[in-house]
Amino acid sequence: MFNEDKIKDISKGREGWEDKFNKTLAKTSEKEERFSTVSDMEIKSLYTPVDIRDSDFQGEVGFPGEYPFTRGVQPSMYRGRTWTMRMFAGFGSAKDTNERYHYLLSQGQTGLSVAFHMPTLMGYDSDSPVALGEVGKCGVAIDTLRDMEILFDGIPLDKVTTSMTINPPAAILLAMYIAVAEKQGVDKKKIGGTIQNDMLKEFIAQKTFMCPPRPSVRIIVDTIEYCIQEVPRWNTISISGYHIREAGSTAVQELAFTLADGIGYVEAAVERGLDVDSFAPRLSFFFNAHIDFFEEVAKYRAARRIWARVMKERFKAQDPRSWLLRFHTQTAGCSLTAQQPYNNVVRTAFEALAAVLGGTQSLHTNSLDEVLALPSEESVTIALRTQQIIAEETGVVNAIDPLGGSYFVETLTNKMETEAMAYINKIDEMGGIIAAIEKGYPQNEIAKAAYHYQQQIDSQEKTVVGVNKYEMEEDISVDTLKLSPDLEEKQIAATREVKKNRDNDRVKACLDKVRDACKGSDNVMPHILDAVKEYASLQEICDVFREVFGVYRDPGMF
């Protein structure tokens, strides 16, 4: 980026500064022996053009909306349109959650995001014995199309977009969403949204799994293939690093394992015979925004650049939309503390700012009380207002990629790319991400990093305010949301009622067709859609998957 003579001058100048720096330190030594990010990446005292002397501006930094998209996926970024403020919400019954959605939309939220309760996430109905004690606790209970109809009652599905955090049963929830849209008179070609549908990161980190990795990926490719023609505005996978980070990975690991998962899906879809440009523009990503500000900004910038290169060079995608890494961000739940919970508002604001300066397309900001319980309406409002303040008061949206060109941020972006590529190459050598997961490789790398970080906290090498420093005697009381005690009973009764009143012969016939598709090579999606329209339940369809494909057991490594 600079000519050689200039670099020599700057190097000389830097040496002069370093002398002074060392003399100052002779009097007062540095505060830390070693300065490092929250992921323990070492950071130097000062960055200058010398650090990015080998970078080519056009080839590596460039312009927003232009390859390799380091500075953002759109030419205009937030000057054209701010990011989508998408708050994840779901609790109790479909009716409770529907009321929260109406409230959030009335407060200026622009997209919906559904949190499902554990039994739905794992493919069980509320009336299953394994669901006992879990109904409606961490999200909304969806057993049949009936619950889905209530969830979106009065919400026009041609006007809002919806993100559904759902993995093993993702195809089923997408089918239910299509069915609700059709009942509203909305064509499935017009609906927009996202299903998470990212099973690889489930085996690596989040651990809501059902069938083994290979059949899981087959179902995902079925949804990709189906959506190309039938639901063209749907984001078929949200390739997620969020949970990898929450499980204790470093920023580099989050970046590397997420992109390795993405490569795994593209490989599987291409193997099916799909043209890469027919599906790649509908792949989206989901990253964490952790507390180490610059490391996060660099992570998002590196992610865009690596993905653009992988898609163009490795998979030979021709359509520029296939090169784009579009992503949602959520601030880091694991950075929040139960101690002095109001500090969480501040943490979340810094994390959200990193996501914005990193060029996110949508954002969820955590509520201050999420570490204690489901968030109350008041705390959700503060979290939403945090985004609105960033967007409309701080002025950070005025210039595109304002940190681009910072010697430090560009160096860190390069370092992120180099270290993530080293992991990706290693995974390729192991035979790809599925083989690596079967060997337990990413799982073990994350467990090691999580343990190392905990040791750093315990030894006070890393600070968490209110936890290992600046502690206070306090009575932690925040008004949290309480669920009605008869919720479980009511949900079970409602689901049993639906199962009694539907045409059970037709349900059985539909499930038989799903089974045949699973055993053969037919796409399962159209058969699942037929089944949910007859009010076949989530678990009934998942039981077919489990029967045909088997059940994955956690190897329990630590």
Add this chain to the structure above:
Amino acid sequence: MDSEGKIRILIAKPGLDGHDRGAKIIARGLRDAGFEVIYTGLHQTPEQIVNAAVQEDVDAVGLSSLAGAHDHLFPRILKLMEEKGASDIVVFSGGIIPDEDIPWLMEAGIKAVFHPGTKIEEAVNWVKDNVKPRG
């Protein structure tokens, strides 16, 4: 400590909750401190956990729960242990467990409840002080 006299601990994840970061850190911490540690892996029913504890002849069981199902699952595990004549196994727990639940959990037989933010050393020391080899 020779392996004969080693205290054996089962770290268990009951229910559908997949948050295993804490459970794995504690398992590793206890192992590094010289205990023999068995980790059940995720998504275990109370029956599976109690069977594993009895078959593996452990001295203590650590239960981890972060999704709110402790109120149903923990008492069930304690009851099954009693039925199997294994009430002398020390049961401790950690995760997201509201303060208001701690008194009745302790009364039901849970010997300790560790909050998020607990140091590894603190949990290890508690186990050293409170778990003895069963007869």
